[in-house]
Amino acid sequence: xDLTFTEEQVMLRDxxxxxxxxxxxxEKRRGFVAAGGHDAKVWGDLAEMGLLALAAxxxxxxxxxxxxxxxxxxxxxxxxxxxxxxxxALPSALCLAHGAPGAAADAALxxxxxxxxxxxxxxxxxxxxAEPARVAMQAVRDGDALVLTGxxxxxxxxxxxxxxxxxxxxxxxxxxRAGIVVxxxxxxxxxxxxxxxxxIDGRRGANLRFDGVRVPAAxxxxxxxxxxxxxxxxxxxxxxxxxxxxxxxxxxxxxxxLKITSDYAQARKQFGVPIGSFQAxxxxxxxxxxxxxxxxxTMIVTAAMMEAGSCAPRDLRLLKGQVxxxxxxxxxxAVQVHGGVGMTDELAVGHYFKRLLAMDAMYGAxxxxxxxxxxxxx
Amino acid sequence: xxxEMGEALEAFREEVVAFLDANVTPxxxxxxxxxxxxxxxxxxxxxxxxxxxxxxxAAPNWPxxxxxxxxxxxQADVFARECEARGLPPLLPHNLKMIGPLLIDLGTPxxxxxxxxxxxxxxxxxxxxxxxxxxxxxxASLRCMAVxxxxxxxxxxxxxxxxxxxxxxxxxxxxxxSTEGKKQExxxxxxxxxxxxxxxxxxxxxxxxxxxEQCEVFFDGVRVPKAxxxxAENDGWSVAKHLLKYERGGGSPGPxxxxxxxxxxxxxxxxxxxxxxxxxxDPAFQERLGALEADIVSVDYHFRHARGGxxxxxxxxxxxxxxxxxxEASQALSVLMIEVAGLExxxxxxxxxxxxxxxxxxxxxxxxxxxxxxxxxxxASIYAGSNEIQRDLIxxxxxxx
Numbered sequence: 001x002d003l004t005f006t007e008e009q010v011m012l013r014d015x016x017x018x019x020x021x022x023x024x025x026x027e028k029r030r031g032f033v034a035a036g037g038h039d040a041k042v043w044g045d046l047a048e049m050g051l052l053a054l055a056a057x058x059x060x061x062x063x064x065x066x067x068x069x070x071x072x073x074x075x076x077x078x079x080x081x082x083x084x085x086x087x088x089a090l091p092s093a094l095c096l097a098h099g100a101p102g103a104a105a106d107a108a109l110x111x112x113x114x115x116x117x118x119x120x121x122x123x124x125x126x127x128x129x130a131e132p133a134r135v136a137m138q139a140v141r142d143g144d145a146l147v148l149t150g151x152x153x154x155x156x157x158x159x160x161x162x163x164x165x166x167x168x169x170x171x172x173x174x175x176x177r178a179g180i181v182v183x184x185x186x187x188x189x190x191x192x193x194x195x196x197x198x199x200i201d202g203r204r205g206a207n208l209r210f211d212g213v214r215v216p217a218a219x220x221x222x223x224x225x226x227x228x229x230x231x232x233x234x235x236x237x238x239x240x241x242x243x244x245x246x247x248x249x250x251x252x253x254x255x256x257x258l259k260i261t262s263d264y265a266q267a268r269k270q271f272g273v274p275i276g277s278f279q280a281x282x283x284x285x286x287x288x289x290x291x292x293x294x295x296x297x298t299m300i301v302t303a304a305m306m307e308a309g310s311c312a313p314r315d316l317r318l319l320k321g322q323v324x325x326x327x328x329x330x331x332x333x334a335v336q337v338h339g340g341v342g343m344t345d346e347l348a349v350g351h352y353f354k355r356l357l358a359m360d361a362m363y364g365a366x367x368x369x370x371x372x373x374x375x376x377x378x
Numbered sequence: 379x380x381x382e383m384g385e386a387l388e389a390f391r392e393e394v395v396a397f398l399d400a401n402v403t404p405x406x407x408x409x410x411x412x413x414x415x416x417x418x419x420x421x422x423x424x425x426x427x428x429x430x431x432x433x434x435x436a437a438p439n440w441p442x443x444x445x446x447x448x449x450x451x452x453q454a455d456v457f458a459r460e461c462e463a464r465g466l467p468p469l470l471p472h473n474l475k476m477i478g479p480l481l482i483d484l485g486t487p488x489x490x491x492x493x494x495x496x497x498x499x500x501x502x503x504x505x506x507x508x509x510x511x512x513x514x515x516x517x518a519s520l521r522c523m524a525v526x527x528x529x530x531x532x533x534x535x536x537x538x539x540x541x542x543x544x545x546x547x548x549x550x551x552x553x554x555x556s557t558e559g560k561k562q563e564x565x566x567x568x569x570x571x572x573x574x575x576x577x578x579x580x581x582x583x584x585x586x587x588x589x590x591e592q593c594e595v596f597f598d599g600v601r602v603p604k605a606x607x608x609x610a611e612n613d614g615w616s617v618a619k620h621l622l623k624y625e626r627g628g629g630s631p632g633p634x635x636x637x638x639x640x641x642x643x644x645x646x647x648x649x650x651x652x653x654x655x656x657x658x659x660d661p662a663f664q665e666r667l668g669a670l671e672a673d674i675v676s677v678d679y680h681f682r683h684a685r686g687g688x689x690x691x692x693x694x695x696x697x698x699x700x701x702x703x704x705x706e707a708s709q710a711l712s713v714l715m716i717e718v719a720g721l722e723x724x725x726x727x728x729x730x731x732x733x734x735x736x737x738x739x740x741x742x743x744x745x746x747x748x749x750x751x752x753x754x755x756x757x758a759s760i761y762a763g764s765n766e767i768q769r770d771l772i773x774x775x776x777x778x779x
Contacts, residue, residue: 001380001381001382001383001452001682001685001686002379002380002686002687003379003682003683003685003686003687003688004379004686004687004688005379006379068379258776259779262776262777262779265777266777276773276777279770282769282770282773282774282777283766283769283770283773285773285776285777286702286768286769286770286772286773286776287769288776289695289699289772289773289776290699290702290703290772293680293690293693293699294673294676294677294679294680294703295676296683296689297676297679297680297682297683297688297690298672298675298676298679298680300379300679300683300688301679301682301683301686302679303379304379304380304381304686305381307379308380308381308382310381318671318672318675321668321669321672322672322673322675322676325669325672326676367665369668370665370668370669370672371661371664371665371668372664372668373667373668373671373672374663374664374665374666374667374668374669374671375661375664375668377640377643
C-alpha cells in the first residue's frame with residue numbers, strides 16, 4: 001500500500017502551485033473574477049501545462065492522466081481559488097473522451113485539449129442531481145434527430161463555452177437508469193436561452209432553457225440507440241472523477257483556509273495578547289485541523305480506490321458527504337476566528353468559505369448523500 | 379498510489395484465517411460481544427492472549443528476539459481486521475503495549491529475565507498506577523510518596539482509576555521521591571511484584587454501568603526493593619513519557635467501530651419508531667447514521683493514509699488527532715445505540731452481561747450492551763489525556779506549522 005503521490009504528480013503539483021503563486025495571487029484573482037473568471041492567457045497557460053488534456057485518453061489526443069492525477073492538481077487549484085472553468089469543463093471533457101466519437105465531438109474535444117473555449121456541462125436540474133438516473137429533461141425523437149425541451153440549472157461557464165454537453169431523458173421516468181441520452185450542443189443552438197449570473201464563489205453560471213433544440217443523431221455521445229443505460233453509464237463514468245476532483249479542490253481550499261486562520265490567530269491581538277492564545281479559540285482551530293485531516297485522508301484513500309477500480313458509488317457518496325460537512329464546518333470556524341473582517345469581501349477567507357459551500361451543493365447535496373448511506377448498508 | 383496488498387500478504391491472511399478458525403472458541407466471541415468498554419472481560423482476554431502467545435502472535439510489534447512476530451504494519455493490520463471480523467475481544471494493553479515494551483527498552487537485564495516471560499504469556503497481569511485523586515490531566519503533580527529506606531522504598535499514598543487492579547498480580551507505578559525543583563523532576567518509576575504486599579489495599583470502584591472496572595489502590599508503608607526501579611531515581615517522568623510512545627502506536631479504531639455500526643444498523647431495522655414504522659426507515663435517522671458512518675470511515679482512512687506513507691505519518695499532531703477523532707466517533711456511535719435501544723436499554727443486566735451467564739438478555743444482545751457501552755464511552759474523551767488536553771496539543775502543532 002502506497003498513498004503518496006508519484007514523483008511526476010509531485011512535479012506537476014509544484015509547477016502548478018508556482019505558476020499560480022506568480023500569476024494568480026488573491027489580488028490578481030480579484031481582477032480575473034471581475035472580468036468574468038475566464039482569462040484567455042491563464043486558460044492557455046493551463047493548456048500548456050497539459051492540464052486541459054489530462055483527463056482524455058491518449059487515443060483521443062489527451063495525456064491519459066489517472067483519476068489521482070486529476071485529484072492531485074485539483075487540490076492545488078482549490079488552495080489557490082482558481083476560478084477558471086477547469087472543474088466545470090472536466091465532466092464535459094470526460095463525456096467527450098469516453099462517449100461515441102463523431103465529427104462534432106472530435107472537433108470539440110480537440111479544441112478543448114488545445115486550450116480553446118471551455119465546454120460547459122449542462123446536467124444539474126432542480127436543486128441538484130445526486131445521481132444521473134434522476135435526469136428528467138425531455139428529449140423527443142424526431143426522425144434522425146432529438147428535440148430537447150426543458151431546463152438546466154447552474155451551468156458553469158455557459159457563456160464562454162463553445163459547446164455544452166447536455167443530459168436528457170428520451171424514455172422512462174426520473175430515477176430510471178435507462179433512457180438517458182448525452183448530447184453535444186453548440187452554444188449558439190437555436191431554441192436555447194440563457195439567464196446568466198455570478199455565483200457566490202466567483203464563477204459565472206447560467207440557467208438554461210431549451211425550447212425545441214434539435215440535436216442530430218451524429219452529435220449524441222451516448223444513449224442514441226434507444227432505451228439502454230449507456231447514457232447513464234457515461235454520466236457515471238464522467239461524474240466519478242469529477243466529484244473526486246471537486247472534493248480534492250475543496251480539500252485544497254480547506255488546507256489553505258486552515259493556514260490563513262491559524263496565521264491570523266497569531267497575528268491579531270486583543271487584550272494585549274494574540275487571540276490565538278485563548279483556549280476556546282485554540283480548540284476551534286484544533287477542530288478545524290481535524291476536519292481538514294479527515295476530509296483529506298478520505299479524499300486520498302478514495303482516489304487510490306478509484307484508481308484501483310474498487311471505488312463503489314457508495315464510497316463516492318461517503319467522500320462527497322464527508323468533505324461537504326467538514327468543509328462547511330471548517331469554513332464557519334474560519335469566519336468566526338477572523339471576527340468582523342471575516343465577514344468582508346476584502347479577505348480571501350470568505351471566498352474560500354463560499355467555494356466550500358458551493359462544492360457541498362453541487363452534484364447532490366452532502367445531506368442527501370449521507371442519507372443515502374444511512375438508508376442502505378454496502 | 380497503490381492499494382495492492384501483494385501475494386505474500388494474501389498468503390499471510392490465509393495463515394491468519396486458518397489459525398483463527400482452529401483456535402477461536404465460542405466463549406471468546408461471547409466476550410467480544412459483551413465488551414462494553416475499551417477493556418474486554420478479563421478472563422477471556424487473558425485466555426486469548428495465552429493462545430496467541432503460544433503461537434508467537436501476542437505481541438507482534440515487539441522485537442523478534444523478545445517474542446515479537448516481525449510483522450510489517452500491513453500484516454499487523456490484516457491480523458487486526460481478521461480478529462475484528464470474528465468479533466474477538468481486544469487484548470488488554472497493559473502488558474503488551476505498556477510495561478512489556480518499556481522493560482525491553484529501559485529495564486535491567488534482571489528485570490527483563492524476571493518479568494518479560496509472564497508479561498507475554500499473560501501468566502501475570504500488570505495494572506498501571508498513574509492517576510491520583512488530585513493528579514489527572516496534570517499527572518506530574520502526583521504526590522504518592524516513596525521514601526528511601528536502605529535497599530527499599532516505602533510507599534505511602536493513593537492511586538485511582540487503576541483499571542483491573544482487582545485482577546492484577548503486579549503493578550507499575552509512578553511515585554514521588556523528591557519535592558525539590560520542578561514537579562516533573564522528583565518522580566520515580568517502580569515495579570510491584572505482588573498486589574498482596576503488606577500495607578497495600580485495592581478498592582473497586584463501581585462505574586456508571588454498575589460494574590467494577592476501575593479501582594483505587596491505597597499504600598500504607600508498602601516496601602518495594604530498589605532493584606524494582608526502572609530508570610534512575612527522580613527520572614521517572616522521562617520513563618513515563620517513553621511509555622507514551624507505545625500507548626500511541628495503536629491500530630485503527632475503524633474495524634471495531636464498523637462492527638458496532640453494523641449491529642446498530644441491524645437493530646434499527648427491527649426497532650419500532652413509535653410512529654408505525656421502524657427507525658431504520660426514518661429519514662432523519664438515516665442522515666445521522668450516514669454522517670456517522672462517513673465519520674468513522676474517515677477516521678479509519680486517516681489511519682490508512684498514515685500507514686500508506688502519506689503526510690499524516692509525519693504529522694506530530696497525528697497521535698492526538700487519532701485519539702480525539704476515535705473517541706468522539708465512538709461517542710457519536712454510542713448515542714445512536716441508546717436511541718435505538720430506547721426503553722430496552724434501561725434495565726441493568728449485570729448478570730446476563732457476564733460471559734457464560736445462565737441469564738439471557740431481556741430483549742436482545744444489542745439492547746443489553748447499548749447503555750453500558752454508551753456510559754463507559756463517556757470515559758473515552760477523559761482517559762489517556764482528556765480531549766481538551768489533546769486539542770491543546772493539536773493547536774500547538776497547527777499554530778507552530
